[in-house]
Amino acid sequence: MPATRHAKNSQLVLTSLLNSGSSSYQVESLLGQGTFGTVVKCKNLDNKSIVAIKMIKLRDDNMKMVNQEVATLKKLKSMDLSKCNIIQWNQYFIDTGHICLEFEHLDRSLLNFMEERKFRPLLVKEIRPIVQQVAQALKHLKAVGIIHADLKLDNIMLVDQLRQPYRVKLIDFGLAHEVSAAVVGSYLQTRPYRSPEILLGNRFTVAIDMWSLGCTAAALYLGALLYPGLGEYEMITFIMETQGQLPVTMLNKGRKTQKYFRRAVNSTSSVWKLMTPDEYRRATGKQPMENRGFKFSSLDHLVDVQPIKTHNSADRVAEISDVNMFVDMLKAMLQLDPNTRATPCEVLEHKFISMHHIASMRKKRSYPSAPLPTSSSRILHLMLGREKPTSPTTQAYFPAPAPSSKKLMSLILKEASREIVTSAREYMIIGTLASVGRIRGPGLLSTIRPARVLRTAPDRGSGSVGTEKR
Numbered sequence: 001m002p003a004t005r006h007a008k009n010s011q012l013v014l015t016s017l018l019n020s021g022s023s024s025y026q027v028e029s030l031l032g033q034g035t036f037g038t039v040v041k042c043k044n045l046d047n048k049s050i051v052a053i054k055m056i057k058l059r060d061d062n063m064k065m066v067n068q069e070v071a072t073l074k075k076l077k078s079m080d081l082s083k084c085n086i087i088q089w090n091q092y093f094i095d096t097g098h099i100c101l102e103f104e105h106l107d108r109s110l111l112n113f114m115e116e117r118k119f120r121p122l123l124v125k126e127i128r129p130i131v132q133q134v135a136q137a138l139k140h141l142k143a144v145g146i147i148h149a150d151l152k153l154d155n156i157m158l159v160d161q162l163r164q165p166y167r168v169k170l171i172d173f174g175l176a177h178e179v180s181a182a183v184v185g186s187y188l189q190t191r192p193y194r195s196p197e198i199l200l201g202n203r204f205t206v207a208i209d210m211w212s213l214g215c216t217a218a219a220l221y222l223g224a225l226l227y228p229g230l231g232e233y234e235m236i237t238f239i240m241e242t243q244g245q246l247p248v249t250m251l252n253k254g255r256k257t258q259k260y261f262r263r264a265v266n267s268t269s270s271v272w273k274l275m276t277p278d279e280y281r282r283a284t285g286k287q288p289m290e291n292r293g294f295k296f297s298s299l300d301h302l303v304d305v306q307p308i309k310t311h312n313s314a315d316r317v318a319e320i321s322d323v324n325m326f327v328d329m330l331k332a333m334l335q336l337d338p339n340t341r342a343t344p345c346e347v348l349e350h351k352f353i354s355m356h357h358i359a360s361m362r363k364k365r366s367y368p369s370a371p372l373p374t375s376s377s378r379i380l381h382l383m384l385g386r387e388k389p390t391s392p393t394t395q396a397y398f399p400a401p402a403p404s405s406k407k408l409m410s411l412i413l414k415e416a417s418r419e420i421v422t423s424a425r426e427y428m429i430i431g432t433l434a435s436v437g438r439i440r441g442p443g444l445l446s447t448i449r450p451a452r453v454l455r456t457a458p459d460r461g462s463g464s465v466g467t468e469k470r
Contacts, residue, residue: 018042018053018100020093025053032109032154036062036174041105051090054101058094065174066099072176073101075144084140085133087157087171106169107160110220111153121223121306124326124352129166130156131217131329132353137170138213139344142206149175149188151212153219179205185255191235192225196246196336199232199239200254207338210347214333221326222305224293233260233280234288239336240274242296247337248272299334302327318358325352 018025025042028050032039037056044051056066073089081088088104108116110130134156141148148155150172159167175188185201188194188208195211197204218226227242229235240246251257251272260280264271277288296302303323310316329352332342342350351357 018055018095020091020095020100020102023047025051034174036065050105052103052105054103055098056101058097058099068177069101069174070099072146072173072178075146076173079140079144085137085169086140087169103171106157106171107162108158109154109171110156110158110168110216113158113161114153114220114223119223122220123306124221124322126166127217127220127326128353128355130168130220131213132348133168134170134213134216135344135347135353138206138209139348141176141209142344145179145206146173146176147179147182147188147204147206148173148209148212149177150190150193151209151216152190152193153216154190156216191232192219192228194232194235195338196236196239196250197338199236199256200246200250201256202250202254205338207341207343210333210341210344211338213347214330217326217333218302218330221302222294228291228293230289230291231286232256233275233284233286234291236260236274237288238292242299243334243336246272250337299327299331302330318361321357321361322352322355325350325357328352 016027018027024045026045027040027042029041030038031041031052037054039052039054042051042053043049056062058066070092073092076084076086077089079086087106090102090104092099092101094100134151138148138151148170151170155170155172156168157171159169182204184203186198186204188198188204189212193212193215195204195208196202198208215226227235227238229238236246248271251261257272261272261274262279264273275283281287294305306323308316308319308323310319329342329347329350332350333347335341347353
């Protein structure tokens with residue numbers, strides 16, 4: 001029988017069994033539940049392996065989506081997913097009115113990981129391997145013409161944080177489809193990760209996934225959503241307040257432009273003005289809500305969010321440079337115009353990922369030499385085979401160059417996991433009054449309210465598809 005939830009106590013019935021015809025599965029726990037399905041942790045009773053099974057109720061109104069997801073998974077299965085940072089799909093079967101998709105079992109989502117940390121922001125060196133791996137996944141998806149369309153913290157999974165820190169894979173292809181099948185006006189992407197072209201109802205491409213990855217990286221850095229709008233009007237407002245006016249060409253062609261914009265009075269040119277909150281309320285009956293933890297007037301001001309904690313002068317210079325390069329990469333990923341937005345290959349070649357900006361600083365001796373041995377010097381020796389690895393010690397910053405992509409990935413993961421600060425005092429908790437005095441620069445206009453929530457509420461009246469959670 002399919003796994004069910006008890007009506008009284010909402011507990012998963014652990015005695016449930018699933019049968020694929022060739023194997024039987026014991027349901028062990030509930031891993032997640034979304035709009036379109038339930039994911040359970042199961043033990044294969046034949047080979048004792050642990051797997052994750054996504055169960056989708058077969059109904060006439062969702063058969064098209066189910067068939068689309070299976071078609072996408074079949075196309076991906078032809079790739080070497082172990083090298084693509086995409087979850088391994090094993091098979092599908094039907095059991096008592098449910099289609100069951102069997103996947104490898106992974107550790108936890110980035111959202112769960114951030115919840116366990118009480119939404120303490122990650123350091124940029126911890127974000128680097130995550131962005132690198134997801135960009136690699138997007139590179140492979142682009143090569144086969146697939147748009148993921150729902151990239152977010154929930155859909156990036158840690159493989160095994162204890163044994164393989166910051167090793168991640170992209171999951172959930174329930175909304176994925178081929179570029180050739182993209183339908184203008186579709187409601188895709190979970191709202192806080194939704195790109196300008198989807199908000200306006202423009203034609204869209206794989207570039208929407210890069211926007212979502214940029215929003216994801218920003219959320220990890222802030223410990224809060226960059227654009228947490230409760231509706232699309234708020235989303236557009238927040239984006240424009242931080243990044244400026246949306247491109248006129250996009251506004252002219254957007255199917256939803258007139259829902260949120262009006263043409264300037266007495267203007268002969270195509271000038272669009274965003275409705276004021278009062279105009280929007282009169283037009284829709286909805287009162288726009290302000291729920292941001294921070295308001296930025298420019299993405300450049302993100303460099304002032306996290307205090308630099310490194311005291312060593314050389315490593316401090318390197319860390320400041322790294323934060324600046326991280327923000328530079330974010331700006332490329334969050335370009336309003338999808339035609340100028342960074343591609344996966346461009347992100348993979350960006351200095352923040354390659355760390356060439358720090359390596360060049362050492363080569364040019366543009367910052368003081370740090371006391372030896374620093375982790376930077378040690379890793380350089382490790383790369384050259386001059387020193388054997390030792391147990392982790394106090395972490396200096398990591399300015400190692402990357403001679404090859406394979407070695408780069410190994411070093412990025414090692415560097416990111418070498419030190420995870422556990423003291424809450426060492427982190428700036430975004431949205432708390434205690435953190436205000438530690439933030440510098442004109443970009444922080446105000447602190448509105450605690451912003452520790454990375455989960456997202458459903459769109460108000462948008463009819464959006466997705467797996468948004470309160």
